[in-house]
Amino acid sequence: MATAAQVGKNSGNPRMHVIAQAVAMLCAFGAMAPAIAQSEAAPVAAPAVEAAPAPAQEAAPEVVITGSRIRGIAPVGSSVVTLGRSDIEQSGAVSTAKILQEVPQVFNLGVSENSRGQAGGAGNITFASAINLRGIGPFATLTLVDGHRVVAQGTTGATVDPSIIPALALQRVEIIADGASAIYGSDAVAGVANLILRRNQEALEATVRYGHADGYNERMAGALWGHKWKGGQVTAAIEHTYHSALNGQDRDFYTGDLRAFGGGDFRSTQCAPGNIVIAGTSYAIPQGGVTKATAGSLAPNTSNKCDNLKYADLFPRQERNSGVITFNQELTKGIKFFADGFATRRTYRLSPTILAANLTVPQANPFYVRPPGAPAGTNETVAYSFLNDLPPNIARGKSRTVELTTGLDIALPMDWKTTVLYTWGKNEDLAESLHGLNNAAISTALADTNPSTALNVFGGANNPATLAKISNNIGLSPGETIFKNAAVKADGPLFQLPAGKLRAAVGFEHQDVRTEGGQTTGPADNPSTGSVVITRTVKSAFAELAAPIIGSANALPGVEKLDLNAAIRYDKYSDVGSTNNPKYGVNWVPFQGLTVRGSYGTSFRAPGLTNIQGFTNGGRGGLFVQNYSDPTIGGALRVGLTLSAGRNPDLKPETATTRSLGVEWEPAFLERTKFGLTYFTINYDNQIVGYLSDLTILNREGQLAGTGIIQRNPSPAFIAQMLAQYPVNNVVPQNVTLFVDGSPKNLGQSISKGFDFSATHRMQTENWGDFTFGLNGTYFTKYAYAIAPGAPMVDQLNTIFNPLRLKARLNTTWNYGPYNASVFVNYINAYDNNLAAPTQKVASSTTFDLRFNYDMGSAFNGRWAKDLTLSAGVVNLFDKNPPFVNIAQSTNGGGGFDPTLTNPTGRIISVGLTKRF
Structure with missing residues (x-):
């Protein structure tokens, strides 16, 4: 038997x-x-x-x-x-x-x-x-x-x-x-x-x-x-x-900033106003926004932080x-x-949560602002929240x-x-x-050279028609x-x-x-x-x-x-x-x-x-842009790309x-x-x-070594292959530093x-x-x-x-x-x-x-x-x-x-x- x-x-x-x-x-x-x-x-x-x-x-x-x-x-x-x-x-x-x-x-x-x-x-x-x-x-x-x-x-x-x-x-x-x-x-x-x-x-x-x-x-x-x-x-x-x-x-105990309780500060940098990141340096956009004329107000190694998830339902x-x-x-x-x-x-x-993303802004964007001392001729990333621009995404x-x-x-x-x-x-x-955010429409709006229709993520007003186009994803x-x-x-x-x-x-x-x-x-x-x-x-x-x-x-x-x-x-x-x-x-x-x-x-x-x-x-399956708690940066959030192959x-x-x-x-x-x-x-x-x-998976990265589930700094060719094969949820960062096979x-x-x-x-x-x-x-x-x-x-x-x-x-x-x-x-x-x-x-x-x-x-x-x-x-x-x-x-x-x-x-x-x- x-x-x-x-x-x-x-x-x-x-x-x-x-x-x-x-x-x-x-x-x-x-x-x-x-x-x-x-x-x-x-x-x-x-x-x-x-x-x-x-x-x-x-x-x-x-x-x-x-x-x-x-x-x-x-x-x-x-x-x-x-x-x-x-x-x-x-x-x-x-x-x-x-x-x-x-x-x-x-x-x-x-x-x-x-x-x-x-x-x-x-x-x-x-x-x-x-x-x-x-x-x-x-x-x-x-x-x-x-x-x-x-x-x-x-x-x-x-x-x-x-x-x-x-x-x-x-x-x-x-x-x-x-x-x-x-x-x-x-x-x-x-x-x-x-x-x-x-x-x-x-x-x-x-x-x-x-x-x-x-x-x-x-x-x-x-x-x-x-x-x-x-x-x-x-x-x-x-x-x-x-x-x-x-x-x-x-609920007061639910917050991204846990320092008052003896914990860490896990707030996001995707804020309104946001943060310019260029050549690895962050510049906090001041309240009221920033223009080319006021670029001198940008200070290196500064960041705005916000609690986007505080607005979400538990x-x-x-x-x-x-x-x-x-x-x-x-x-x-x-x-x-x-x-x-x-x-x-x-x-x-x-x-x-509030709609937010890391957006790649080309120099051709009419609102593009280069911080003083930042390298010229370079596209930049703006970590941005649409809190003041778009209605919340309803599930x-x-x-x-x-x-x-x-x-x-x-x-x-x-x-x-x-x-x-x-x-x-x-x-x-x-x-x-x-x-939901329309990835293609956002890329088009950021590359638009017309000030009346281009997307402004530097703190200024935006055309309602433009906002409607970038938030029409279902x-x-x-x-x-x-x-x-x-x-x-x-x-x-x-x-x-x-x-x-x-x-x-x-x-x-x-x-x-x-x-x-x-x-x-x-x-x-x-x-x-x-x-x-x-x-x-x-x-x-x-x-x-x-x-x-x-x-x-x-x-x-x-x-x-x-x-x-x-x-x-x-x-x-x-x-x-x-x-x-x-x-x-x-x-x-x-x-x-x-x-x-x-x-x-x-x-x-x-x-x-x-x-x-x-x-x-x-049928179902695709790529998801998610925020992961990363112990290598003190538990702060890292934007990653995750595959849901389904089978x-x-x-x-x-x-x-x-x-x-x-x-x-x-x-x-x-x-x-x-x-x-x-x-x-x-x-x-x-x-x-x-x-x-599992948005805490990076805490077990060593145990998953050799499985291919976690990839740090995946090659651009690999990411391009994934993007060509699967639909995408949310906006993919210009440089993907983390890939998770789900x-x-x-x-x-x-x-x-x-x-x-x-x-x-x-x-x-x-x-x-x-x-x-x-x-x-x-x-x-x-x-x-x-x-x-x-x-x-x-x-x-x-x-x-x-x-x-x-x-x-x-x-x-x-x-x-x-x-x-x-x-x-x-x-x-x-x-x-x-x-x-x-x-x-x-x-x-x-x-x-x-x-x-x-x-x-x-x-x-x-x-x-x-x-x-x-x-x-x-x-x-x-x-x-x-x-x-x-x-x-x-x-x-x-x-x-x-x-x-x-x-x-x-x-x-x-x-x-x-x-x-």
């Missing part, structure tokens, strides 16, 4: 290989039976469900728990982190994605609306969010809805935004922070998050909430309706959410309207039909997703059951950029993904073992993915357009066995219970070959109240469809080996108390990385080790109500990363933009009659900002959230108050600013704080009402 992922074209018949392994597992368990048999008909042991059980109203005696395909079987060897309905209602977050980011195992790295500088951020041009378990990567976590895959979102169809499901429609969320490719296939490297929908409701529920912070507001309104009848049910929910943008001008305005429906109907005895669907439409709008867009899953649950003889389902989903995303990036998935699964008992029945699940899946994308760029009156359609087919087979080896009927001293689980899955991709992944799990109960569990498995992630097939030819046909699947060992302890001497501790290790190879959005490559390798821990205690009192105390957190012991093949493994634990050593969340809940109150304490430890020189120690952060609910029906006997709940909440109760981080601003975060770990919004006060009819 394979013990590691085997990626590539398999010899022989790989499907038969999977079946053979499944048969081998069956035979192995069958061979165990006589050896441990103590009776012919031992009773079936109840499964040890580690996740929260399904609520009573769901009426599902044998539900499928995340992490297993077998009914009534919790994932053997792996723990489940569960957010129940009460947890969701207690959260002060306005979206499902924000609720999940409260879980310590979830990091806000990469695909996020306010943090886009890490893995996956470059492709997130419509400002979605994704689940990133343990911070290993947003593509390493698989997001499911009711146990099945959903259509991916984004202009490249790369990730799933959990907020496609409104929080009002969620019954619970189950998270397996363990490799699960043997169960679910690609992407389940760090784990799985399963969004489980509400069903079997018999009421109408309406809720509204409004929240406010300084310079920011948010709102939510929704309704849920359900009805049950004999043999069926329908539940539907709609929800509207909105939050405003947060502008950099509204995150965009977002508005979403969503709807979800679940339907079940028993058609006849033993056959049930189900249909679940959702639709969501999200729009966003962002005010990005806006939308995302629309619709999906429907239908199927049948069919009872079979001998307590077997089969499920047949078909999923069809479609996502359409569009990112728009308005009022960018439209549409993307459409259609997802089809047909699956059949059967599960049930095979034969009796001494401790219960050996149970199995087998199944097949067939996925079709079609993504169409492209780009429209150029002048609004004559843009160029390209579009490409790419497809992928995935055929999969899987098998799983659950064997209760020891139970109440044959318990031994020190072994009251022993459960084994084995799963295997084979996936064949139409474009990247095939992979075969097993997983093994064991649960051992030495005595009542203590469970020891362990797991081993291999996982994989197929390259993104656009990564390997791409949108380059006629790499030589990419291979990412692979991982995962192991875990944990305990669950419910001490007999301490009632209603449970402790959990899990040790995990993840070896992750061939990670696909791209550095298009195309995806199999470069990364990481090793992650650490502990997940949890504790809960419930206390009941006669006079003071009931109390619940909870703790959940992650403690990393190792995170080492090799940035390129052959590069050394470098310890990155507890450094900026990498996993922290400790993240934890403590909660206390009080229930007393009509009152319910909760206090949450969120903690992240201190860490190193090694992007600063010398390395900065960033302070730890502790914030408090408060939530209060009051059942008004208990206080007012009138019918209007029945089932009416008033709620109030405060996020960041003491309005604590994020810890200071000495890092330059960028369009992807930074500028005095770390957006991947802290929220710049500050204290959010909210009030709400919920009414059940």
Whole structure:
């Protein structure tokens, strides 16, 4: 049997290989039976469900728990982190994605609306969010809805935004922070998050909430309706959410000049008035501008500095309207039909940075000014901001997703059951950029010899018609993904073992993915357009066995219970070959109240469809002019040219080996108390990385030596070749001193080790109500990363933009009659900002959230108050600013704080009402 992922074209018949392994597992368990048999008909042991059980109203005696395909079987060897309905209602977050980011195992790295500088951020041009378990990567976590895959979102169809499901429609969320490719296939490297929908409701529920912070507001309104009848049910929910943008001008700690905080001055020199740079010497243009007659006012080695990014939004305005429906109907005895669907439409709008560029001004320009003593007969560069000339470049867009899953649950003889389902989903995303700089028109205007139409960047007025021409560049990036998935699964008992029945699940899946994308760029009156359609087919087979080896009927001293689980899955991709992944799990109960569990498995992630097939030819891709923090000049900004090629046909699947060992302890001497501790290790190879959005990459230049990703002072011939091959975003400097290849490559390798821990205690009192105390957190012991093949493994634990050593969340809940109150304490430890020189120690952060609910029906006997709940909440109760981080601003975060770990919004006060009819 394979013990590691085997990626590539398999010899022989790989499907038969999977079946053979499944048969081998069956035979192995069958061979165990006589050896441990103590009776012919031992009773079936109840499964040890580690996740929260399904609520009573769901009426599902044998539900499928995340992490297993077998009914009534919790994932053997792996723990489940569960957010129940009460947890969701207690959260002060306005979206499902924000609720999940409260879980310590979830990091806000990469695909996020306010943090886009890490893995996956470059492709997130419509400002979605994704689940990133343990911070290993947003593509390493698989997001499911009711146990099945959903259509991916984004202009490249790369990730799933959990907020496609409104929080009002969620019954619970189950998270397996363990490799699960043997169960679910690609992407389940760090784990799985399963969004489980509400069903079997018999009421109408309406809720509204409004929240406010300084310079920011948010709102939510929704309704849920359900009805049950004999043999069926329908539940539907709609929800509207909105939050405003947060502008950099509204937060004092967000600035380019960090000297007042003990940091550096990272302001730009692309200002209004600007700076003349000639022969390497800078001359600050004075207020009011400069002309040939006043050239004597220019002083060498002077610079104007400005804070262009201060005017940008830290995150965009977002508005979403969503709807979800679940339907079940028993058609006849033993056959049930189900249909679940959702639709969501999200729009966003962002005010990005002020338009600015380094402009090459020829001597023929009628406004050309040569500083005294500067060499004659030389073109010069003017670092210039169009703050006073042009409207800001507006980024806006939308995302629309619709999906429907239908199927049948069919009872079979001998307590077997089969499920047949078909999923069809479609996502359409569009990112728009308005009022961008027209590189060709700027060059023409600078070379114009007519004073009435030439571009003046020396501080004088400009012709409105000229300004209109140089700011008429548009960018439209549409993307459409259609997802089809047909699956059949059967599960049930095979034969009796001494401790219960050996149970199995087998199944097949067939996925079709079609993504169409492209780009429209150029002048609004004559843009160029390209579009490409790419497809992928995935055929999969899987098998799983659950064997209760020891139970109440044959318990031994020190072994009251022993459960084994084995799963295997084979996936064949139409474009990247095939992979075969097993997983093994064991649960051992030495005595009542203590469970020891362990797991081993291999996982994989197929390259993104656009990564390997791409949108380059006629589609998306091009060159971007970006500002990079350069440690060789004290962290100041250097203008660089970056390639976004979009694809790499030589990419291979990412692979991982995962192991875990944990305990669950419910001490007999301490009632209603449970402790959990899990040790995990993840070896992750061939990670696909791209550095298009990483504006701090120069801090790791030494580690990337030999890869060709960073080129200092590239040759003019090379730059000319790039400019001839790809379209350009923004104005290219006359002399390009930095080139960064941002195309995806199999470069990364990481090793992650650490502990997940949890504790809960419930206390009941006669006079003071009931109390619940909870703790959940992650403690990393190792995170080492090799940035390129052959590069050394470098310890990155507890450094900026990498996993922290400790993240934890403590909660206390009080229930007393009509009152319910909760206090949450969120903690992240201190860490190193090694992007600063010398390395900065960033302070730890502790914030408090408060939530209060009051059942008004208990206080007012009138019918209007029945089932009416008033709620109030405060996020960041003491309005604590994020810890200071000495890092330059960028369009992807930074500028005095770390957006991947802290929220710049500050204290959010909210009030709400919920009414059940």
